[in-house]
Amino acid sequence: MTDPADRSTPSSTPASAGAPRAGGATPYRERLVPGVGGWAAALGFALVLGIALWPASHAIALGVGALAAVAGVAGLWWTSPVVAVADGELRAGRAHIPVSLLGQVTTLDAEAMRVQLGPRLDARAYVCLRAWARTGVHVALDDPQDPTPYWLVSTRHPQRLADAIRAARAS
Structure with missing residues (x-):
């Protein structure tokens, strides 16, 4: 197997970031959520869905649009490792x-x-x-x-x- 990487990144975060636990280990936790574009796409889809249903019924359009927005945001959150x-x-x-x-x-x-x-x-x-x-x-x-x-x-x-x-x- 070849060398894992030719390039490594220098630390952009101070070594003191994150408080050490008792025992010396520094815990780490990160949820890999999408950036602003991912959230905007989910909300944009919900908006387009609501607009498409608007001529049929304002109440249904608002309900389906709101439900799609909640489902999109929840889906992005829960599927983020x-x-x-x-x-x-x-x-x-x-x-x-x-x-x-x-x-x-x-x-x-x-x-x-x-x-x-x-x-x-x-x-x-x-x-x-x-x-x-x-x-x-x-x-x-x-x-x-x-x-x-x-x-x-x-x-x-x-x-x-x-x-x-x-x-x-x-x-």
Whole structure:
């Protein structure tokens, strides 16, 4: 396997970000929700649906439009994966793994993430990807029982996630 990334991002977040827990590990939690454009698209769809039904019935148009807006926002929220480091585990979406089985952690800027998802992607890798989070981390696995060579996880804060994984492994 080739080097996980040619480019890594420098930390844009101070090392003091996130209060350490008792025991020294810094917890990390991030929900990969869409950006403003994703929310606007969901609300825009609801608005268009309401406008389309307006000639038939104002009450139905308002009701269906409001219901579509609530359903769209709720759907975007509930389908957004959570990336977390807590209680000795890395969680990315529905998958989780003890930090004791994790190897090298590499932060990836947008270009390095693009390379990892393209020419360097190993089909056996676990990928938790959201297009609106363009940066991420590459986490090698040290588990002889698991054929997965690494996890590739989207995050808007790759340095904070990498620091949390390293801190959890050290504690």
